[in-house]
Amino acid sequence: MATAAAAKEQLFPSARRRRNLDPVILAAGAFIGVLVLVAILAPWIAPYNPNAATILAANQGVSAAHWLGTDPTGRDLLSRLIWGARLSLLGPALIVLIATALGTVLAIASAWIGGLFDQLVSRVMDLLFAFPGLVLAMIAVAMFGKGLVAPVVALSIAYTPYITRVLRSAASRERSLPYVAACYVGGVSARSICSRHLLPNVFPLLLTQSTISFGSALVTLAAVSYLGLGIQPPTATWGFMVSTGQSSILAGHPAESLEAGILIVVTVVAFNLLGDRLAGRRSLQAL
Amino acid sequence: MTLLEVDHLSLDLPVDREPRRIIHDVTLELDDGEAVGLVGESGAGKSMTSRAVIRLLPQNARIGGDIVFDGRSVLAMDRRLLATYRSRDVAMIFQDPKSHINPVRTVGAFLIEALVERGDRRADALAVVSELLDTVGIREIPHRLRQYPHELSGGMLQRVMIAAALAVQPRLLLADEPTTALDVTTQANVMAHLDVQRRNRGLAMLFVTHDLELAASVCDRIAVMYAGCLVEVCAASSIHDRVLHPYTAGLLASRPRVTSRTARLPVIPGRPQAAYELGEGCPFLSRCPYALDICRTTRPELRVVGSSRVACHRAEELSGCLTDGRAADRPGVHA
Numbered sequence: 001m002a003t004a005a006a007a008k009e010q011l012f013p014s015a016r017r018r019r020n021l022d023p024v025i026l027a028a029g030a031f032i033g034v035l036v037l038v039a040i041l042a043p044w045i046a047p048y049n050p051n052a053a054t055i056l057a058a059n060q061g062v063s064a065a066h067w068l069g070t071d072p073t074g075r076d077l078l079s080r081l082i083w084g085a086r087l088s089l090l091g092p093a094l095i096v097l098i099a100t101a102l103g104t105v106l107a108i109a110s111a112w113i114g115g116l117f118d119q120l121v122s123r124v125m126d127l128l129f130a131f132p133g134l135v136l137a138m139i140a141v142a143m144f145g146k147g148l149v150a151p152v153v154a155l156s157i158a159y160t161p162y163i164t165r166v167l168r169s170a171a172s173r174e175r176s177l178p179y180v181a182a183c184y185v186g187g188v189s190a191r192s193i194c195s196r197h198l199l200p201n202v203f204p205l206l207l208t209q210s211t212i213s214f215g216s217a218l219v220t221l222a223a224v225s226y227l228g229l230g231i232q233p234p235t236a237t238w239g240f241m242v243s244t245g246q247s248s249i250l251a252g253h254p255a256e257s258l259e260a261g262i263l264i265v266v267t268v269v270a271f272n273l274l275g276d277r278l279a280g281r282r283s284l285q286a287l
Numbered sequence: 288m289t290l291l292e293v294d295h296l297s298l299d300l301p302v303d304r305e306p307r308r309i310i311h312d313v314t315l316e317l318d319d320g321e322a323v324g325l326v327g328e329s330g331a332g333k334s335m336t337s338r339a340v341i342r343l344l345p346q347n348a349r350i351g352g353d354i355v356f357d358g359r360s361v362l363a364m365d366r367r368l369l370a371t372y373r374s375r376d377v378a379m380i381f382q383d384p385k386s387h388i389n390p391v392r393t394v395g396a397f398l399i400e401a402l403v404e405r406g407d408r409r410a411d412a413l414a415v416v417s418e419l420l421d422t423v424g425i426r427e428i429p430h431r432l433r434q435y436p437h438e439l440s441g442g443m444l445q446r447v448m449i450a451a452a453l454a455v456q457p458r459l460l461l462a463d464e465p466t467t468a469l470d471v472t473t474q475a476n477v478m479a480h481l482d483v484q485r486r487n488r489g490l491a492m493l494f495v496t497h498d499l500e501l502a503a504s505v506c507d508r509i510a511v512m513y514a515g516c517l518v519e520v521c522a523a524s525s526i527h528d529r530v531l532h533p534y535t536a537g538l539l540a541s542r543p544r545v546t547s548r549t550a551r552l553p554v555i556p557g558r559p560q561a562a563y564e565l566g567e568g569c570p571f572l573s574r575c576p577y578a579l580d581i582c583r584t585t586r587p588e589l590r591v592v593g594s595s596r597v598a599c600h601r602a603e604e605l606s607g608c609l610t611d612g613r614a615a616d617r618p619g620v621h622a
Contacts, residue, residue, distance in 0.1 A: 177386065178381065178383070178386045178387045179386060179387050179388055179389045179390075181343060181387075182379070182381055182387040182388070183389070183400075184373070185341050185343050185373050185379050186373065186374065186378070186379075186400070186401050186451075186455075187370055187371070187373040187374020187375070187401055187404060187405070187455070188374075188400055188401060188404050189370070189404060192400075192404060196392070196396075196400075197389050197392070200389075200391045200392065201389070201390075201391055203391075
């Protein structure tokens with residue numbers, strides 16, 4: 001209510017408030033921003049062709065020529081990580097986008113319509129909760145083949161209930177508030193109330209929920225890649241790099257697995273921190 | 288011409304699956320351009336009556352009787368008719384503007400919403416509401432339109448709500464305690480704006496309040512409710528010298544006066560009854576100093592006495608005695 005207005009002010013602060021912004025949000029946001037920029041600018045900033053094998057340069061350590069070393073076929077790891085960022089981020093981004101869109105529509109529709117429809121949506125979501133995302137993704141791959149599309153679609157469905165459940169309860173709380181009643185006795189149509197009143201009021205929650213889901217989706221998608229069910233080689237993804245680097249760990253060259261692994265962890269932590277802090281701001285407001 | 292007809296309206300709400308009576312047989316008409324004040328204690332059913340007019344009731348409410356607006360039954364309207372009726376014919380002003388306006392949207396967005404919804408262009412709608420804001424005494428309008436509800440004071444926000452209600456050019460205003468949530472000086476200001484605008488536009492108004500004085504000052508007629516029943520309907524001008532129901536008299540007697548000092552204000556003995564607690568007799572029975580045997584056994588119907596309508600068996604004999612306190616000395620007149 002009044003807190004939602006304040007929450008908006010908190011999430012998108014006006015200039016005089018900006019200096020009070022949480023440093024964690026700032027740091028995590030900056031890291032994610034840089035990552036996205038790197039992914040977009042990959043063709044221009046990657047020092048080498050990520051797929052060009054140079055057998056003479058195989059398994060090199062950190063050097064001036066190869067900042068993060070090379071893999072057993074002599075491909076530059078930094079370039080592979082930079083290029084890998086594209087699909088490693090695009091995948092979860094698509095998942096979160098689809099899951100959030102689907103989840104928001106379902107949540108607001110069930111909060112608005114209520115009754116049997118609401119019950120039905122809730123039960124279906126409960127059912128989906130029973131399937132771990134990874135299992136769903138593997139079934140999808142088995143049915144539709146390896147690659148980006150099948151796991152992304154499967155994980156989108158798997159993440160929808162996380163969004164739906166949280167938003168539904170917030171939206172139905174909002175729906176019971178007097179201003180919504182005032183809207184419909186004022187003759188405002190149901191569609192307008194849902195899109196212009198309920199949605200903005202649950203938006204802060206939507207933002208935190210999808211941010212946290214992003215980190216989780218990134219790990220799950222990396223796991224799919226790790227299992228070799230995602231994007232196929234030679235295209236680089238972080239998850240698959242962890243997997244291919246495994247064989248050279250025992251040979252004394254842990255760089256590939258380690259670097260890709262660290263990048264995944266740091267990125268996920270950044271997303272989780274961001275989501276967490278955004279959620280924390282909300283709950284502080286709600287007190 | 289009769290604009291609104293509340294015809295033997297009754298309302299039950301289930302509490303633990305048991306239907307509970309909230310409103311009992313309320314009949315009331317409102318002419319075009321007329322203001323009627325619906326007065327009563329908390330829980331008397333006055334808000335519910337006004338909400339029934341716009342069909343803003345809990346889904347499990349059971350309604351009896353009928354509500355007729357301009358010849359059409361409101362209770363029988365289908366979805367589309369109801370939406371048109373709500374957006375064009377009536378407008379409601381709520382008690383607490385802060386909770387009835389979406390906090391995350393600007394005042395401007397709130398004001399033009401209903402207009403844009405029915406097809407007006409944004410720019411036109413903005414011009415209309417800007418002019419209305421000016422008439423309800425709001426300054427720096429372009430700035431106000433960009434502000435959020437929490438940046439405005441309660442009184443200002445209530446004037447915004449009034450402007451929003453006027454913007455759709457309704458024929459009937461429903462004002463549900465529009466000034467109760469405001470402090471006293473703001474109350475007077477907001478009420479003055481509402482009154483002036485209503486009169487200028489010739490709108491009918493159903494004004495719900497527990498402030499008899501306030502209702503008398505802005506309305507043409509007063510309808511007094513007690514325990515879900517209508518007990519008296521009279522002209523606002525006669526409220527001070529010709530009330531006919533002991534309850535109305537009690538309400539009048541229990542307010543403080545500026546002209547004289549009393550150590551202790553007279554009170555109506557007992558507590559307000561709820562509609563579902565009533566027995567066979569008169570709803571006011573347990574608190575009435577003039578009760579007779581007939582009051583215990585038969586519920587009085589609303590009937591015409593003089594220029595008013597009143598639901599009291601002894602209206603004729605008590606007439607004229609209630610307001611000057613003489614009747615209090617002789618509880619058993621003609622008993």
